[in-house]
Amino acid sequence: MADLLERGVLWLQDQRTKHCTRDVTYVRGAALVVVKATVGRTQYETDDGHAVRVDFTERDFLIQAADLVLSGNAVTPKAGDQVRESQNGQVLVFEVIDWRYSDPYRQTFRIETKHVGTETI
């Protein structure tokens, strides 16, 4: 018998992707792919542990694992990759710091990023 919970999770992820996402560009070196991402937790933080305070914005992106295909290969996120999000005539550049699966069935990546730059289109 099929795992009802897994089917439910897959259905919910499909709905999330259809109705709660925006297009972002996932970049690794010269390779890039446009994927649908849900913007997750976003918060402004400060690190003041070492003489100098550093302020930063953290943002999580939820992306379907099957969508992350670079140069024809399915990949997992990697620290240093970028997620580029267009907003109001600007491109917000987020750098991947870490990632994990957001569900027990490994269908969706929760990608933890930090804002590292803003470019004007």
Next chain:
Amino acid sequence: MAVITDIADALVAQLNAATLSQPITAERHYLPRFDLPEMQTLHITVVPKGVVLALGDRSRGQGDYSLDVAVQQKFTTDDNAELDVLTNLVEEIADHFRGRRLASYPDAAWLKTEQTVLYAQEHLAELRQFTSVLTFTYRVLR
């Protein structure tokens, strides 16, 4: 100006005049605070840290003035080669000041240099940023 401020300015001037493996621009700050996107470029920040006053001789006091020098930059890869360049720069800065008086504040005698943060591991992991802090201590009799 306060002695520690004079020493900090002298330290900044000497850093900016130093010939190191890469050009640097040091700045003195009371409340150093940067946004992460700014850290793509190398930041050298001088921050007064503390003063310990004691009797020097019959007529003068002795002050030990500590100042932090933070070397910070976001890195693009986490290759050793990229971080080695910054680690080397920190050592160059430490060596540049070891045993020397400050050119524009010669009353301050170098006492010690401590690398209080060799490199901040949490910054490497969570900010992808190199952070190293040197603490210089100078002694002034006055």
